[in-house]
Amino acid sequence: EVQILESGGDLVQPGGSLRLSCAASGFTFNTYEMSWVRQAPGKGLEWVSTISGSSDKTYYADSVKGRFTISRDNSRNTLYLQMNSLRAEDTALYYCAKGSACDYWGQGTVVTVSS
């Protein structure tokens, strides 16, 4: 059974940093792309970033490019999202999803950027 569990969400001040983690199990982690998708309060889904299985390719939404970094540790079956220079508009529920077509999703972790 595929299981995905995000963690690391918190309240952070504008300009601050945060690292999200996503622990995955139930599939061969290193053979799949992994993605982050976010949902601002009361809004729709916004794709954030995707990383290839071997980490050789990364993709970012323009809204986070240069501020966020996606990475993974295949030995730990864990995906990360390092978020720097956070802005109020980054406030959202951040989901981790399997693949770039998002066939399985976690429950999400909440990031609030506010002073």
Added chain:
Amino acid sequence: DVVMTQSPLSLPVTLGQPASISCRSSQSLVYSGGNTYLNWFLQRPGQSPRRLIYMVSKRDSGVPDRFSGSGSGTDFTLKISRVEAEDVGIYYCMQATHWPRTFGQGTRVEIK
């Protein structure tokens, strides 16, 4: 970026009746290999999204056969043959052909 446009944005339906949601893309979603990477998701109230359909018309495991996807190129449709109470929520289309990936605005399905 590929813009995904869904309609309608709100869809009141009667239990047992069919429902249909349209999704149009600003560019063709046909990938160089010939496949089309158009997905449909359902987000029930208070839950994470769940993928229902991938590659236009393939149902994910466990998805009831009352859900079907169709379309090609830039024009796609999700159909529910007979709406049940558990189908209430917001439906999103998403293209996985081009970078960046993009979602439609969402269609809220509710029971009349």
